[in-house]
Amino acid sequence: DTEVTQTPKHLVMGMTNKKSLKCEQHMGHRAMYWYKQKAKKPPELMFVYSYEKLSINESVPSRFSPECPNSSLLNLHLHALQPEDSALYLCASSPKAVAGGHTDTQYFGPGTRLTVL
Amino acid sequence: AQSVTQLGSHVSVSEGALVLLRCNYSSSVPPYLFWYVQYPNQGLQLLLKYTSAATLVKGINGFEAEFKKSETSFHLTKPSAHMSDAAEYFCAVSHNTDKLIFGTGTRLQVFP
Helix, strand or coil: CCCEEEECCEEEECCCCEEEEEEEECCCCCEEEEEEECCCCCCEEEEEEECCEEEEECCCCCCEEEEEEECCEEEEEEECCCHHHCEEEEEEEECCCCCCCCCCCCEECCCEEEEEC | CCEEECCCCEEEEECCCCEEECCEEECCCCCEEEEEEECCCCCEEEEEEECCCCCEEECHHHCEEEEEHHHCEEEEEECCCCHHHCEEEEEEEECCCCCCEECCCEEEEEEC
């Protein structure tokens, strides 16, 4: 299984809602990533989990809260979002979490298209 | 700091013509380099990667790229474009971190 799955595919939420995005991989990868992608732009890294521990937080606002319950699962909890947070949210995983070395190939999921009203 | 520059935000070719997408990198250490493709409303798919082995790298869908250290380039080519190649292409570099540094992307259009 070489797939990263993400649910839901689409999400519409109000600014007072609480919702969660889910990402799953069964490739045995020990690094998992959340990216935000606006239209016609490259993905922007948000968070990196290495061996289920948060290793990188790219100064993301606290209204985004990541969680890694186990090595196969990654969640992104959303609360009190703003309309400018509307974007495609991509999850990725890679075979090894490197410290002081090159990141290995990242495998991306299909993304969740988020719209904040 | 490491960076990637993709020259040309849009490239248009005729079906059957050569595809050339340009990528130049800046890195103080030997980099790993990647090309990803993104079709509309989808995630990114790895086309190929360079990890300091052979300088000519072959990928999926007939694409290949050549690492040229002297030119700090990693251009993506395909001898004959197909309509299904129309997509956004991202070059990326990684070095001594968990991060991928992406270029700004090149949108490839293929005309019949």
